[in-house]
Amino acid sequence: MTLKVRLLGREADLALLMRVLPAGDTQVARDERGYYLTAAAVDRRREGSQFHEAAAEVLASVNGIGWLNDMEFEAIELTGTYDEGGRRHVVVSAETIRLTTRAGIVVMGGDVVGSEPPAPPGPPQAAAAARNPAIAEALAILGRTKLLGWVELYKVWEIVKDGRDPVALGWMTNAEARAFGLAANHPGISGQAARHARMDGTPNKSSVMGLLEGQALIRRLVLAWIASESN
Numbered sequence: 001m002t003l004k005v006r007l008l009g010r011e012a013d014l015a016l017l018m019r020v021l022p023a024g025d026t027q028v029a030r031d032e033r034g035y036y037l038t039a040a041a042v043d044r045r046r047e048g049s050q051f052h053e054a055a056a057e058v059l060a061s062v063n064g065i066g067w068l069n070d071m072e073f074e075a076i077e078l079t080g081t082y083d084e085g086g087r088r089h090v091v092v093s094a095e096t097i098r099l100t101t102r103a104g105i106v107v108m109g110g111d112v113v114g115s116e117p118p119a120p121p122g123p124p125q126a127a128a129a130a131r132n133p134a135i136a137e138a139l140a141i142l143g144r145t146k147l148l149g150w151v152e153l154y155k156v157w158e159i160v161k162d163g164r165d166p167v168a169l170g171w172m173t174n175a176e177a178r179a180f181g182l183a184a185n186h187p188g189i190s191g192q193a194a195r196h197a198r199m200d201g202t203p204n205k206s207s208v209m210g211l212l213e214g215q216a217l218i219r220r221l222v223l224a225w226i227a228s229e230s231n
Contacts, residue, residue: 002043004036004083005055009076013066017076017122020069024123025130026058036083037062041130051082052091057136061129064139065122067148068219075143128226134159135229138222150184150193150211153218157184160221171224172217179209180217 007014007028014035017028025040037059045054055078066073082089129136138159141152157180166172187194188203193211209217 001085002038003051003055004031004038005042005059006033006079006081006083007035007037007059007076008079009035010074013070013073013076016070016073017062017066020065020120020122021062021126022120022122024126026062026123026126028062033083051089052078052080055082060140060143061126061136063143064141065125065129065143067142068125068139068223069121071215071219073143074146124230125226128229132229134162135222135226138225142218142222148215148218150190150214151195153180153214154184154195156218156222160218160225164225166221166224169224169228171221176209176217180214183209183211183214 014028018030018035021028027038029036029038037055039055039058041058042051042054045051059076059078063075066076080091082091129139138156141156142148145152160166167174167177182203183189185195186199186203187197188199189208
């Protein structure tokens, strides 16, 4: 029986996930109790794995998908409540208590105005994450923080280029790769937000990449990677 994983978050973010993941093995939907996630990976979890652990793993990728589709997306969280037919499971933990105390019950808003796109982007993105653990790892990093800094972006960059050359594949230029590396690493460009506190040399600031540009670049690379895996 399908397990409904109850979700907690901003209305706009929950509605976004419902729009981009309306179908497939991983879906976000809404009923009279609020928003919920269903996933084949939760229902068919490996032997010995707890359903709430499997749900947390799936939600990590789903949050990354949310960010890929809207860079202002803020991560959704688990309520600790799971519905299975007529049964309700509640997983009580310190994290669940914190979330319940802070946010309470999600208030359902009105329906989103406008028609859904004919081919929502979420299902192939979720399918790619389910097939490829490296994509799932990258998505989890992208979706787990409200502010993606150079440290997180560089980790995703390392995952993307592990075993592939984004420049040779036409996903970015050499100039973009160099500008990203300097901005992410050099305190002379990014100050205390940089990955390093000290680096030799004085960087050329004629082609400085800002954080928003870095986020957009990593988003483009991950989308290109997913598209290549989906073809």
